[in-house]
């Protein structure tokens with residue numbers, strides 16, 4: 001399995017605080033069958049310059065480099081906060097793409113209503129650079145929960161979609177996560193792990209739950225899609241929009 005969204009690098013964001021905790025998370029990932037990980041610390045353009053972030057990310061990476069378990073592949077990346085207003089430049093976004101790919105993980109605002117400029121800026125970024133935004137944990141935003149049709153619109157625009165493994169077990173997000181999987185709208189699965197305690201990797205438990213629910217094929221499709229992203233191969237996945245009626249997604 002591949003984990004493309006993690007906060008394992010120590011002392012750079014609200015993820016692992018120490019080198020020891022980072023190592024514990026890495027060991028848990030390997031025990032659960034994860035073979036490749038992308039390190040995606042939060043990047044908030046307002047908080048830190050790009051250069052300062054890259055230097056800090058490099059330091060954090062150096063701290064754990066010698067402790068990466070044998071056989072585990074790792075890459076650097078970032079989870080870039082994007083609001084539609086005063087966002088990082090297109091060049092900065094490209095620099096923050098997952099190492100060796102032209103895909104950048106984008107976190108959108110958790111506010112009730114998104115500014116239209118979120119869509120405009122994403123579209124401009126795609127047209128200008130040819131890079132692909134991956135929308136982080138699309139099932140967690142109030143805006144997408146209320147208007148799930150937005151997810152297919154992102155894909156039409158040229159984005160890919162990431163869903164958190166934990167969302168398949170969470171009562172609040174479970175229905176939406178499964179509907180996205182069923183509709184071909186999950187290109188990436190990731191733990192979004194932050195520590196070895198309350199937000200520890202849960203990949204294997206979730207895989208079992210999803211297989212038991214009858215979605216083994218869709219789970220494997222998402223794994224193949226992540227492989228293609230990391231190998232810079234084209235992604236072709238049929239999809240259809242998810243809709244909502246009351247508390248149900250269909």
Ligand SMILES: [Fe+2]
Pocket residue numbers: 005006007079136192
């Ligand atoms: Fe995250």
